[in-house]
Amino acid sequence: MDLTKDGIEELILKALSTAVDRGQSRSGTPYLSGGELGRTLKISRTAVWKHIRVLQKRGYQIRGVPSKGYMLLEKADRLSRTHIEKTLQTRKIGSTLYLFEEIGSTNDHAMMMGEQGIPEGAVFLAESQTHGKGRLGRSWISPPGVNLYLSILFRPTFPPVQAPMMTLMSACAVVEAVKEVTGIDAGIKWPNDILIEGKKVSGILTEMSAEQDTVHHLVVGTGINVNMDTQSLPPDIQGKSTSLFHHLGRKTDRTELLCALLKSIERFYGVLNRKGPEAIVRCWKQHSNIVGKRVAVSTHRKTIEGRVEDLTPDGALMIRLNHGERVNIFSGDVEILS
Ligand code: BTN
Secondary structure, three states: OOOOHHHHHHHHHHHHHHHHHHHHOOOOOOOEOHHHHHHHHOOOHHHHHHHHHHHHHOOOEEEEEOOOEEEEEEOOOOOOHHHHHHHOOOOOOOOOEEEEOOEOOHHHHHHHHHHOOOOOOOEEEEOOEOOOEOHHHOEOOOOOOOOEEEEEEEOOOOOHHHOHHHHHHHHHHHHHHHHHHHOOOOEEEOOOEEEEOOEEEEEEEEEEEEOOOOEEEEEEEEEEOOOOOHHHOOHHHHOOEOOHHHHHOOOOOHHHHHHHHHHHHHHHHHHHHHHOHHHHHHHHHHHEOOOOOEEEEEOOOOEEEEEEEEEOOOOOEEEEEOOOOEEEEOOOEEEEOO
């Protein structure tokens, strides 16, 4: 038998799963020893152990007990291409789908593939990222098997100055998809934070390759904390971040949420192309509680304080500074003061 590494891991899972059924019907033990697995697959016990470690890293909960062997505790919720393709109801977004077990950053990969003429609407999705990127040079924690990490490639015909609209329209799409699948009303904090009860559940990172008047390609990367146990986050992040699981107390089907999100993005992108930015800004304002609030905004150069008066038609934050002057801010980090 000449099996690939993945093939062996699939067979190990199948055997462990059968052993669990056997254990549940009380006709045997739910454990399989490394020796038994090795004999069936014609590999050494050490090789079995190595494959088990890989499966555990991919999110499968497998318990190893020295005198008994291995037992599959809970099958990981896996993203499968077949399941996604069956559930997806879009025409363009996701019609080309790249699914990775692990990748540096789906945004980096999508930007690179954008150079190679990959069509608009291609989706790059990963079970985990080793170098997930956030805004302002931050990182995005991307553990395997629990959340959604995806990037979508666009080839918009609008000029580069309209690119912030893609972040705003994606934020609207995330809020809509989360509401549809979980019933949760999330809000948007300018420009890209999706919050539940003041804590971040999702973030969006838009990157593009452009010249003065033309966008060559643009990538919208979205991370959603879906089934992540927030207790596993570093203490400084726990206070600021949340997950859908934390609010619902139950798991959300990631494929269902992904497909609802892609459908919603396709719809909003259509609205942006047909009706222009005003329609997106209107929707964004409905989901944002920032207009009228006092804020501190940190930009690359300085931090300013003032009251948010509005969002401009091109997506900038219109702020009345404390001494009365009005400024439009196109990028920065917002803290709501009151
Ligand atoms: C932020 O809020 O700072 C933006 C976070 C964006 C994270 C997503 S996860 C998928 C995509 N790939 C990345 O490296 N980043 C984005």
